Amino acid sequence: MSWPLPGEPELDLDEIQGHVLVGFGGAPQALGAYTAADPAAAARTAGRWAEMVTPTRRLLPRMGRPARDVVGGLWSSVETGPWVALALSRRVLEAAGRPVEFDDPWFAAPSMASAGGLHDPRPAGGGARGSDWVVGRPDRPVDVLLVVAAGTVRAAEEVVGWFTGQARAWLDGEPFLERLLPMKGSKEHFGFRDGISQPAPLGLRDDGTLFDARRADDDGGEPKTTNQQDLVWPGEFVFGYPMPVEGDPRVCGLEARPADDAAAAFARNGSILVYRRLAQDVPAFRAFCAKRAAERADEIPGLTPETLAELVVGRRPDGLPLSAPPGADVKDPVAMNAFDFTHDAMDQACPLGAHIRKVNPRAGHKEEQLRRIMRRGAPFGTAYVEGEAAPPPGGRGLVFLAYMTSARVQFGRLAMDWMNNANAPSGRGGHDMLVGQVAAGASREVDLRRDPPEVKIAAGPDETWVHMTGGAFLFAPSIGALRSLAGIEQEGARAMEAGPQPEDLEKALKQYAIYEHPDDHPDGYVLREWLILPAQTLPGDSHKVATLEEARALLPAGVSKVSEGPEPGATNLVEVWM
Amino acid sequence: MVPYVNPAAPGVEVPHKRTLTPVQWDGFPEAVGKRYRGDARFAQAEHLGHEDWWGFGAPDMPIVDVDTGEVVDIDCRVRDRQDEYLEWHAREVDGVLRSITFVCEGWDYFQFLFRQGDKGREHVAKRYRDCTGDDSITPEDLEAPATLGFRLPNGRVEPFVRKGDLNPRNRFNRENGIVHLSHRANNLAAEVTLAVTSALPRADANDQLVDGDDAKRLICCTLAGDPARSSDPNIAAGAYLGVTDPEKPQRFTLTDPIGLYIADFAYGMLQHPDGESAPRDYWTPTRGKDADPISARETSRILRLHLEVPEGEGVLGEMLIDGNAIEHPAQLAELVRMHLLVDTWDAPEGVVVPPIACRGGCCRDTRTTLLDSYRAQDGPRCGPGEVDAYPDLLKRTGAAAPAPVAEAPTMSRRRP
Numbered sequence: 001m002s003w004p005l006p007g008e009p010e011l012d013l014d015e016i017q018g019h020v021l022v023g024f025g026g027a028p029q030a031l032g033a034y035t036a037a038d039p040a041a042a043a044r045t046a047g048r049w050a051e052m053v054t055p056t057r058r059l060l061p062r063m064g065r066p067a068r069d070v071v072g073g074l075w076s077s078v079e080t081g082p083w084v085a086l087a088l089s090r091r092v093l094e095a096a097g098r099p100v101e102f103d104d105p106w107f108a109a110p111s112m113a114s115a116g117g118l119h120d121p122r123p124a125g126g127g128a129r130g131s132d133w134v135v136g137r138p139d140r141p142v143d144v145l146l147v148v149a150a151g152t153v154r155a156a157e158e159v160v161g162w163f164t165g166q167a168r169a170w171l172d173g174e175p176f177l178e179r180l181l182p183m184k185g186s187k188e189h190f191g192f193r194d195g196i197s198q199p200a201p202l203g204l205r206d207d208g209t210l211f212d213a214r215r216a217d218d219d220g221g222e223p224k225t226t227n228q229q230d231l232v233w234p235g236e237f238v239f240g241y242p243m244p245v246e247g248d249p250r251v252c253g254l255e256a257r258p259a260d261d262a263a264a265a266f267a268r269n270g271s272i273l274v275y276r277r278l279a280q281d282v283p284a285f286r287a288f289c290a291k292r293a294a295e296r297a298d299e300i301p302g303l304t305p306e307t308l309a310e311l312v313v314g315r316r317p318d319g320l321p322l323s324a325p326p327g328a329d330v331k332d333p334v335a336m337n338a339f340d341f342t343h344d345a346m347d348q349a350c351p352l353g354a355h356i357r358k359v360n361p362r363a364g365h366k367e368e369q370l371r372r373i374m375r376r377g378a379p380f381g382t383a384y385v386e387g388e389a390a391p392p393p394g395g396r397g398l399v400f401l402a403y404m405t406s407a408r409v410q411f412g413r414l415a416m417d418w419m420n421n422a423n424a425p426s427g428r429g430g431h432d433m434l435v436g437q438v439a440a441g442a443s444r445e446v447d448l449r450r451d452p453p454e455v456k457i458a459a460g461p462d463e464t465w466v467h468m469t470g471g472a473f474l475f476a477p478s479i480g481a482l483r484s485l486a487g488i489e490q491e492g493a494r495a496m497e498a499g500p501q502p503e504d505l506e507k508a509l510k511q512y513a514i515y516e517h518p519d520d521h522p523d524g525y526v527l528r529e530w531l532i533l534p535a536q537t538l539p540g541d542s543h544k545v546a547t548l549e550e551a552r553a554l555l556p557a558g559v560s561k562v563s564e565g566p567e568p569g570a571t572n573l574v575e576v577w578m
Numbered sequence: 579m580v581p582y583v584n585p586a587a588p589g590v591e592v593p594h595k596r597t598l599t600p601v602q603w604d605g606f607p608e609a610v611g612k613r614y615r616g617d618a619r620f621a622q623a624e625h626l627g628h629e630d631w632w633g634f635g636a637p638d639m640p641i642v643d644v645d646t647g648e649v650v651d652i653d654c655r656v657r658d659r660q661d662e663y664l665e666w667h668a669r670e671v672d673g674v675l676r677s678i679t680f681v682c683e684g685w686d687y688f689q690f691l692f693r694q695g696d697k698g699r700e701h702v703a704k705r706y707r708d709c710t711g712d713d714s715i716t717p718e719d720l721e722a723p724a725t726l727g728f729r730l731p732n733g734r735v736e737p738f739v740r741k742g743d744l745n746p747r748n749r750f751n752r753e754n755g756i757v758h759l760s761h762r763a764n765n766l767a768a769e770v771t772l773a774v775t776s777a778l779p780r781a782d783a784n785d786q787l788v789d790g791d792d793a794k795r796l797i798c799c800t801l802a803g804d805p806a807r808s809s810d811p812n813i814a815a816g817a818y819l820g821v822t823d824p825e826k827p828q829r830f831t832l833t834d835p836i837g838l839y840i841a842d843f844a845y846g847m848l849q850h851p852d853g854e855s856a857p858r859d860y861w862t863p864t865r866g867k868d869a870d871p872i873s874a875r876e877t878s879r880i881l882r883l884h885l886e887v888p889e890g891e892g893v894l895g896e897m898l899i900d901g902n903a904i905e906h907p908a909q910l911a912e913l914v915r916m917h918l919l920v921d922t923w924d925a926p927e928g929v930v931v932p933p934i935a936c937r938g939g940c941c942r943d944t945r946t947t948l949l950d951s952y953r954a955q956d957g958p959r960c961g962p963g964e965v966d967a968y969p970d971l972l973k974r975t976g977a978a979a980p981a982p983v984a985e986a987p988t989m990s991r992r993r994p
Contacts (some may be wrong), residue, residue: 248795416844
């Protein structure tokens, strides 16, 4: 047998947003969430931004490379950032007269706070669910969501600021802005590596090659990438493409599409985006683990706060599964991802209620086929420091972003039916103690070990460490659908064909990056100018100098530094000015 | 030694056991959801007819007196697409939804009661009166006036109820309320068949143990139930995985009292027009045992669940589900989860149950992705637009080896 599988579709690389299928990886990012006083005007503006939104094709060169190296312009072969993702609310699309019956009750809901099954808690002092959120409150829904990646967080913020300036005419109040800071080791704030078992889409590029690198030999088993990621039919993530067929990951299923023909046409190459801002209370989680570990150490020899946290998560902090043998290498994708729970039916290595086993049961019985989602989350807030006087302003946590074709069926199944349910997906095991939520006043409980003897731990109603602080159900349209909102389908296409005009270059957002000892000038510094235009980023002037001071002296007047010097991972990017 | 044990049989000793809820499934029919996109599925789920006997899209067949062959003027349509062991009846006043009642008790249980003499007949009639509010219902209204059957286009007659038995397809269970399940496949016998048949280890065409990870593949192998449902494959896989775990083989039995129960309902999703969640007590389990669904799901054995907004607090038809208007009662079925309970204990040391051959396979409709089973001896008879979904289940050299188990009734949707 050989790739591709029968029915694998060609993915429209120029229409599907790059954030959906490729993502921005660990690049520094900034997020802007806007509420529109005039949704129709917001739709027109979003349409004019269509060419700024990064299509999948622009991110192809970054696949397999560390994102932050690429986005900063270090790779001469890669078109540099910023990279932009854009999603809109149902009411914005409706105001623009677009068909939005996507057969997804959560996308149709007026607010994420309406999704009662998620058990997002009400304000402690009373009031409606969501009224205490910092973003996406029911009275101030998120209408436009921008995610921007750039060489530095400051640079990404600058770009969001540029968009914000254009949105002023229809903005309702101030936008919600957030810095998304990559953490060392791709970890989240509780200290565990995140995003390991991300699926990858089946499908082809327009040159007939496979979209994702996959095993050289098709052994007839479950399709996997070379990194042991599950390859999934793209209809899980993007409308207009085949869905999986239950029971056989190799069989091409039905097209993911709304029943309504007009809505299906508009939705094609677009995705539903679930956005949740989850604050993490690191001291509370650690205190819980310390307390319970002390209480139960007699029952589970060797139980420590750290090992208890690992049992709650289902992985070690470095990302290795709990069943990994001693000496397993975190750089070995087989060790990290090529495992299942078929030999752990009695939960001796990983509890059934552990987070990773709840949301990805792998082999082993589950109530139904796992519906995958494409996660694009990133941490916000600075890392916890033991003994800190106070959490950072705005707190810390994870911005959960995930693409799919049905929020209710896919995210809802994972969150509402599995994470919040003590008996699902495997009939027992307890709650997901990491992020699962239950009704107000109820406790959560998980079986740490089933046999022998059973050990359960419980968390009372007040023992919580992940708090919902905002979110929205949105739609990330295709580039063409976005363009249509401004009525510039043809105009945009012509502009792309003709290339940038002189007046465009005048209007371009200019970014200046100073590199230390780059490949093309290993003995000195290079100041590069980048012209950020609709649809593309062009290299501008380049100056080779001997010292950093000389490079700075060449900067035009009026620019300001948006980076604070070299950042980890950006090996020779010294400063960014805009 | 069969892994499924009848604990009531003489000489059977059950050691320390655990009660588990190995599987849950959605109450809304999966097959309807796959056939109909979007909101159309809600109306389609409430179809009345004879499809539970003759397959999707089949016309209603004439009902005849089996003994005389004469057509009987009786309406025997049932909720023929509500096949997940959950059926419902909605009450509307002036076109506005006022209440909905869900049931999950098999019709065969009521038929059994009805056969227990006058007392049993009256007991069933009283249940009907209580559940429908129609005080005029008598046992005679419920019994089959003759042995009834469907007359097929080829003239063959297929009986479905004996004269004098409770006719589970009677109009009182359909028009004015609901007492019990009515779909042909929604019965306790099907549950026991599933549990027993699913407990036998199976080998595929390569003599490899069929694993239980893929519930659909497994049920196509065992023919224990309908592969197009959500319930049957999951029930079967839950049982199978327990007994085929090589490291910890189990014996099991269905927990007494045997039944398929409402496990839970997502009450948090039901909201007032202002978005405030409705309290849980709008949902009233009126038969069976309720339980706190959060802390003790294994004790939840709800058989009948009624949803109504109390007087003065609104009207059900004006409520929202996660912010969306209720335009069809079937939307509420998506809030209901089902489960069953089993008791398990460790298998005796050294007792190994050898795998036996699969009893069949499945064709997959490439348009809807729905599965339809076929028996091993019939071979794959996949029609136009269908493919053999699991060609590795059955040996293809000559006639397939018959499975050494008694022929169990199957719930195939294939028309005769």
